Amino acid sequence: MKSKFFNRLTGSLSLATLAVTVTLSSCAGDNATTSTSPSPNATSTAMAPAAGNLSGQVVIDGSSTVAPISKAIAEEFGKANADVKIPVGTSGTGGGFKKFCAGDSDIADASRPIKTKEAEECAKNNIEFVELPIAIDGLTVVVNKENTWAKCLTVAELKKIWSPDSQGKVTKWSQVRAGFPDQALNLFGPGADSGTFEYFTEVVNGKAKASRTDFQPSEDDNILVQGVSGSKGGLAYFGVAYFEENASKLTAVEIDGGKGCVAPVPLDNIISGKYSPMSRPLFIYVKKESLGRPEVKAFLDFYLAQVEKISKEVGYVALPAEAVPKVAERLKAVKVGTTFSDAPAGTPLVELLSKDLK
Helix, strand or coil, X not given: CCCEECCECXXXXXXHHECCXXXXXXXXXXXXXXXXXXXXXXXXXXXXXXXXXXXXXXXXXXXXXXXXXXXXXXXXXXXXXXXXXCCECCCHHHHHHHHHHCCCCCEEEECCCCCHXXXXXXXXXXXXXXXXXXXXXXXXXXXXXXXXXXXXXXXXXXXXXXCHHHCCCCCEHHXXXXXXXCCECEEEXXXXXXXXXXXXXXXXXXXXXXXXXXXXXXXXXXXXXXXXXXXXXXXXXXXXXXXXXXXXXXXXXXXXXXXXXXXXXXXXXXXXXXCCCCEEEEEEEEECXXXXXXHHHHHHHHHHHHHHHHHHHCCCEECCCCCHHXXXXXXXXXXXXXXXXXXXXXXXXXXXXXXXXX
């Protein structure tokens, strides 16, 4: 189930041409949290949909990385459709899929593709779904503002920090690199059910669940922000949108993926593929049965019409313009199942989006 794509995002949209190699099956996305987790401070200027006679409820749950997008779009949709309630929970990618495959939600926000065992659970419960990529994120490693030494870290140094073998052993910054101060290393991170945890761990340690456990976990990104901002030796990781919201409190570490140090911002670094290997696609999964309800169908149509604009507003990177209509086509055709989880490296994004549509 381990697929690597998004190697470079340029005109041809070839996943092989994106300098970022992303293991989709481990995409960490999201930091699970409760539905009270606030989204980045971004005011959407998207046009609200035309008012209608819609009512009902569209239940969304899953990735807290994707949640800011879904929340912003739900808010805009609600301006003209006040009788449609759209709660957006943030129980994490894994938690969201559990609810989705149990039939408890209409849409699952996800920072990675659905796993085989999750898809099997959906099938067991007769849940068919449509898989829709909606944006791109750059996973961001952050440190305290007083940290003046860790301007850039290599992937090997991140492994030295987060490897299971480092548990109880690598406890000071001086153990990460010669010349770093003898400052206590205080680690904060998302919980093990988070897609962000899985992606980061896969990229850094080579296996989705292989991480030291002597760190302070939280399913709320804002708690991670508070932890690092309050600890001189603190370090954490989460989506770029959460960093941008808290840039005055934290410093984003540049990452050396083998071709020099690159920061996640400006966001062009993510788009160009320079920020490697910490870039990843984001998804929503829609229950096929729910599309038969007019409020769900109207919301999804609005979602795809606005996601390019709103994803930028809340701090993420929009999909390439050429890919956007292909995503809408998948929804219109009700293309069920997953085509991204097992996508081989080098497969063009548009080709993946068009797969089996003819």
